[in-house]
Amino acid sequence: MNWFSKLLPTGIRADGNKRTNVPEGLWAKCTECRAVLYRAELERNLDVCPKCDNHIRIGARRRLDTFLDAEPRVEIGEDITPVDALKFKDLKKYRDRLTQAQKATGETDALVVIMGQVKKVPVVAAAFEFKFMGGSMGSVVGERFVRAVNTAIQHRIPLVCFSASGGARMQEALFSLMQMAKTSAALGRLRKQGIPFISVLTDPTMGGVSASFAMLGDIHIAEPNALIGFAGPKVIEQTVRETLPEGFQRSEFLLEHGAIDMIVNRRDMRDTIARLLAMLTHQPAA
Amino acid sequence: MNLNFLDFEQPIAELEAKIEELRYVGSDNEINIAEEITRLQGKSRELTESIFSNLKAAQISQLSRHPQRPYFLDYIERIFTDFEELHGDRAFKDDYAIVGGIARIENMPVMIIGQQKGRDTTEKVKRNFGMPRPEGYRKALRLMKMAEQFKLPVLTFIDTPGAYPGIGAEERNQSEAIARNLLEMSELKTPIISTVIGEGGSGGALAIGVADRTLMLQYSTYSVISPEGCATILWKSADKASEAAEAMGLTAQRLKELDLVDGIVEEPLGGAHRDHDRVAQSLKQTLVEQLAYLKTIPLDKLLEDRYQHLMAIGNFEEKSA
Numbered sequence: 001m002n003w004f005s006k007l008l009p010t011g012i013r014a015d016g017n018k019r020t021n022v023p024e025g026l027w028a029k030c031t032e033c034r035a036v037l038y039r040a041e042l043e044r045n046l047d048v049c050p051k052c053d054n055h056i057r058i059g060a061r062r063r064l065d066t067f068l069d070a071e072p073r074v075e076i077g078e079d080i081t082p083v084d085a086l087k088f089k090d091l092k093k094y095r096d097r098l099t100q101a102q103k104a105t106g107e108t109d110a111l112v113v114i115m116g117q118v119k120k121v122p123v124v125a126a127a128f129e130f131k132f133m134g135g136s137m138g139s140v141v142g143e144r145f146v147r148a149v150n151t152a153i154q155h156r157i158p159l160v161c162f163s164a165s166g167g168a169r170m171q172e173a174l175f176s177l178m179q180m181a182k183t184s185a186a187l188g189r190l191r192k193q194g195i196p197f198i199s200v201l202t203d204p205t206m207g208g209v210s211a212s213f214a215m216l217g218d219i220h221i222a223e224p225n226a227l228i229g230f231a232g233p234k235v236i237e238q239t240v241r242e243t244l245p246e247g248f249q250r251s252e253f254l255l256e257h258g259a260i261d262m263i264v265n266r267r268d269m270r271d272t273i274a275r276l277l278a279m280l281t282h283q284p285a286a
Numbered sequence: 287m288n289l290n291f292l293d294f295e296q297p298i299a300e301l302e303a304k305i306e307e308l309r310y311v312g313s314d315n316e317i318n319i320a321e322e323i324t325r326l327q328g329k330s331r332e333l334t335e336s337i338f339s340n341l342k343a344a345q346i347s348q349l350s351r352h353p354q355r356p357y358f359l360d361y362i363e364r365i366f367t368d369f370e371e372l373h374g375d376r377a378f379k380d381d382y383a384i385v386g387g388i389a390r391i392e393n394m395p396v397m398i399i400g401q402q403k404g405r406d407t408t409e410k411v412k413r414n415f416g417m418p419r420p421e422g423y424r425k426a427l428r429l430m431k432m433a434e435q436f437k438l439p440v441l442t443f444i445d446t447p448g449a450y451p452g453i454g455a456e457e458r459n460q461s462e463a464i465a466r467n468l469l470e471m472s473e474l475k476t477p478i479i480s481t482v483i484g485e486g487g488s489g490g491a492l493a494i495g496v497a498d499r500t501l502m503l504q505y506s507t508y509s510v511i512s513p514e515g516c517a518t519i520l521w522k523s524a525d526k527a528s529e530a531a532e533a534m535g536l537t538a539q540r541l542k543e544l545d546l547v548d549g550i551v552e553e554p555l556g557g558a559h560r561d562h563d564r565v566a567q568s569l570k571q572t573l574v575e576q577l578a579y580l581k582t583i584p585l586d587k588l589l590e591d592r593y594q595h596l597m598a599i600g601n602f603e604e605k606s607a
Binding site: 090143172176 | 449450451452453455456457458459460461462464465466468469470471472473488489492493495496508509510511516519520521522529530533534535536541544546593596597599600601602603604605606
């Protein structure tokens with residue numbers, strides 16, 4: 001420690017890694033404003049930073065848990081699990097990446113589907129687990145999404161999907177690209193049945209997920225400041241060799257350009273969607 | 287003819303240079319060296335056969351982007367008659383990276399739509415190197431809906447590095463334009479045949495690629511991301527593009543084995559760029575055959591087959607409950 005650092009009060013010293021007296025898990029840090037937050041309070045706030053309103057990314061289970069009524073809940077497509085049909089290997093084997101992601105997230109793949117209710121309105125709800133290989137779409141994600149659509153058709157209840165994905169899963173090569181066509185085609189059947197699909201775009205929704213079912217909702221809702229687009233900002237910057245405009249590919253930008261219907265704060269999501277679905281399915285107001 | 291030899295074709299290039307040299311000598315010499323030329327030409331053919339019988343995925347990727355490879359417009363003039371180009375998405379602009387219109391193939395009227403790369407610099411810029419913007423996909427969709435309306439089969443021709451990653455493209459919702467086409471093509475009430483003639487790059491390719499029959503030219507490629515892009519992300523280095531190409535299995539042969547494409551159209555020895563007329567004739571013949579067959583299938587069945595085929599794509603395990 002040099003003389004200057006010694007002058008500083010301990011609270012603002014930059015040697016943060018030495019502070020080991022804080023119990024793990026009790027405190028959390030906002031990924032945006034860096035405010036240190038009491039974790040229980042943050043959770044009560046649905047992982048929206050009370051200081052700066054940043055919508056911190058949340059996992060699939062937590063998403064569905066906070067969205068759906070406690071009862072009833074039936075999971076769809078949980079028995080479908082990924083295989084490495086191509087024996088794909090980059091710096092790591094795809095099989096090892098899958099095992100690692102499964103251990104880290106407790107999920108078998110990047111999409112979780114649950115049939116339940118939102119404020120008594122029956123619904124099939126799907127949510128992406130971004131921590132599972134960047135929420136990438138491979139065969140399992142595609143198949144579970146199709147099962148979600150088919151369940152919605154079978155029970156004649158609306159479909160809601162919370163997207164959070166980097167796009168197609170490269171390790172499944174062309175099979176993953178084709179999931180875009182598969183999932184979009186399934187939505188064609190839903191449309192024919194007159195069943196609503198609400199697509200919720202959360203941070204981030206990019207590439208093959210954005211360019212398929214996520215942009216085929218009857219209603220598009222985004223969380224504030226979510227990155228949503230087809231090509232990644234870095235790729236665009238390298239291609240056009242210009243600085244990207246402020247707020248480019250963020251929810252507010254998409255709203256301004258007419259790509260989405262509304263931006264909804266996570267704390268209002270459940271109420272808003274329940275209200276919309278009740279009207280779209282001709283049910284009385286709550 | 288300058289064949290613009292690729293690096294792995296260098297031995298052929300050297301031999302061809304020798305033949306050229308001999309021809310030059312032969313023209314101002316009395317010695318008859320025709321025999322020698324014939325011998326060397328035979329050798330060149332053998333060499334080409336041997337090199338091309340064992341191409342790596344990365345080499346096929348190079349061939350699919352060969353600067354002299356026939357582009358969509360080259361096929362239009364060789365395969366179709368009465369072509370009338372139709373322009374614009376009726377909302378924003380005409381995207382020159384996608385060409386579309388009505389034409390006849392063996393007298394049968396069809397709607398043809400395809401990406402067009404440019405040959406020279408001016409044309410390349412005009413065509414945006416074959417990278418469509420949303421208005422291109424929306425034009426394509428407009429033409430497909432017209433085809434449905436007037437019961438014209440749709441033939442699409444894929445040759446793109448991908449949808450254009452640009453600011454305006456995002457502002458006008460590239461994602462939605464692609465997604466919309468996927469949904470609409472899956473239920474378009476007319477037969478669709480899609481042929482990858484060069485580079486089948488990602489969502490930008492698939493956006494005109496949902497079909498009853500997917501064909502690939504022998505040395506075309508079809509992939510979820512370019513080998514360079516894949517290498518940059520997964521190998522953290524664009525230098526590993528050839529490994530990425532191999533791993534993704536983006537060649538016609540591999541994709542046919544995986545049942546992701548229905549047929550392969552053979553190219554002349556040395557690749558399509560060696561003989562535009564011949565490859566166009568082979569493609570025409572295949573298209574005519576496939577069209578004739580698809581026309582015998584009742585529309586309901588055609589659409590159901592198309593749907594079920596899409597639903598069957600994917601590899602996973604399922605525990606029986």
